[in-house]
Amino acid sequence: MMQDHFGRSVSYVRISVTDRCNLRCFYCRSLKDWKFIPHEQILRYEEMIYLINILKEEGVAKIRFTGGEPFARRDFVPFLEELAQAHPELHLHITTNGTLIRDSIHILKDIGISGLNISLDTLRRDRFEKITGRNFYDTVRASIDRAIEAGLRTKINVVALRGVNDDELPDFVRFARDYPVDLRFIEFMPIGGSCPWKAKHYWSATDIKQELAVLTDLVPERAVDRTHGPARMFGLPGGKGRIGVISALSDHFCDECNRLRITSEGKIRPCLFSDQEYPLLPLLRKDERNLAEIRSFLHQVTLNKPMGYTLLQAYRDHHDASVCNRMMSTIGG
Numbered sequence: 001m002m003q004d005h006f007g008r009s010v011s012y013v014r015i016s017v018t019d020r021c022n023l024r025c026f027y028c029r030s031l032k033d034w035k036f037i038p039h040e041q042i043l044r045y046e047e048m049i050y051l052i053n054i055l056k057e058e059g060v061a062k063i064r065f066t067g068g069e070p071f072a073r074r075d076f077v078p079f080l081e082e083l084a085q086a087h088p089e090l091h092l093h094i095t096t097n098g099t100l101i102r103d104s105i106h107i108l109k110d111i112g113i114s115g116l117n118i119s120l121d122t123l124r125r126d127r128f129e130k131i132t133g134r135n136f137y138d139t140v141r142a143s144i145d146r147a148i149e150a151g152l153r154t155k156i157n158v159v160a161l162r163g164v165n166d167d168e169l170p171d172f173v174r175f176a177r178d179y180p181v182d183l184r185f186i187e188f189m190p191i192g193g194s195c196p197w198k199a200k201h202y203w204s205a206t207d208i209k210q211e212l213a214v215l216t217d218l219v220p221e222r223a224v225d226r227t228h229g230p231a232r233m234f235g236l237p238g239g240k241g242r243i244g245v246i247s248a249l250s251d252h253f254c255d256e257c258n259r260l261r262i263t264s265e266g267k268i269r270p271c272l273f274s275d276q277e278y279p280l281l282p283l284l285r286k287d288e289r290n291l292a293e294i295r296s297f298l299h300q301v302t303l304n305k306p307m308g309y310t311l312l313q314a315y316r317d318h319h320d321a322s323v324c325n326r327m328m329s330t331i332g333g
């Protein structure tokens with residue numbers, strides 16, 4: 001088991017399978033940063049499988065694939081099939097923009113994917129294009145319908161953006177009533193040197209909850225420990241789905257953090273908010289891999305996992321500054 005200095009152990013790993021994406025969400029990556037990591041520097045599928053075998057032996061029970069857009073990477077679905085077959089007991093999750101998944105949904109269901117998080121920041125077609133730079137609203141909506149029909153556990157990620165999508169709160173409530181999904185508002189985070197984070201766009205979880213309470217009764221879900229997911233969820237009386245908030249900035253959950261992140265180029269990032277990263281790729285690409293060396297590296301890296309909230313100082317002091325330099329699109333959220 002991999003444990004840090006604070007006694008937190010790692011049971012959940014997020015892997016960014018690519019930094020490439022077919023959307024251009026303004027909050028994720030600035031337009032001037034569209035230079036991609038060369039293919040040869042990206043973690044190969046075979047390397048991921050080798051690593052996941054080790055992680056599983058070290059007590060990791062849940063893997064989330066993210067990006068960039070994971071489905072934009074060639075052969076992502078066959079890779080998942082191979083992995084799911086090798087490790088049926090691992091909980092495999094995916095975070096996706098939902099634009100490229102329509103034809104793969106039944107495969108995902110068949111191989112037992114535990115959950116699909118689909119990002120959708122607006123329920124308005126014209127606004128979707130403004131936020132993402134692309135006109136894929138109908139495609140994403142159709143993918144959500146298909147995922148639900150197929151019986152996949154589906155969550156909707158909405159980045160909460162004051163002045164951009166806050167006027168849609170009643171529509172989001174209706175959506176969560178009508179569809180059996182968990183719809184979660186994620187606080188906009190100042191991640192990435194050129195992130196256009198502005199205090200005026202910050203819509204806090206506290207404000208969201210207050211504004212929701214005006215629109216609907218909210219039935220708090222029994223507090224579960226946040227190692228299962230960082231959201232605070234609420235039931236909607238008579239509704240099919242639930243609504244919730246992820247308060248990464250205002251009410252961090254660092255004490256319960258059980259994650260490691262692996263960036264697209266195979267660096268271990270123990271904390272979302274810290275640019276302290278540890279290159280694993282050289283060890284995986286040695287002529288003769290040394291299992292003991294890789295294990296010891298993983299343990300050492302975990303030991304130094306920071307308490308992320310101490311790093312939010314820049315944001316607290318300046319309120320317009322990024323917490324870290326690396327862009328969200330290469331970390332994967």
Ligand code: SAM
Nearest residue numbers: 028067068069095096097119157188189328333
């Ligand atoms: N392409 C996939 C997608 O769109 O979901 C996966 C990658 S994306 C980086 C993962 C999640 O991070 C998405 O839900 C996205 O909305 C969220 N995200 C990106 N930048 C963010 C930011 N600055 N603050 C909060 N959430 C952000």
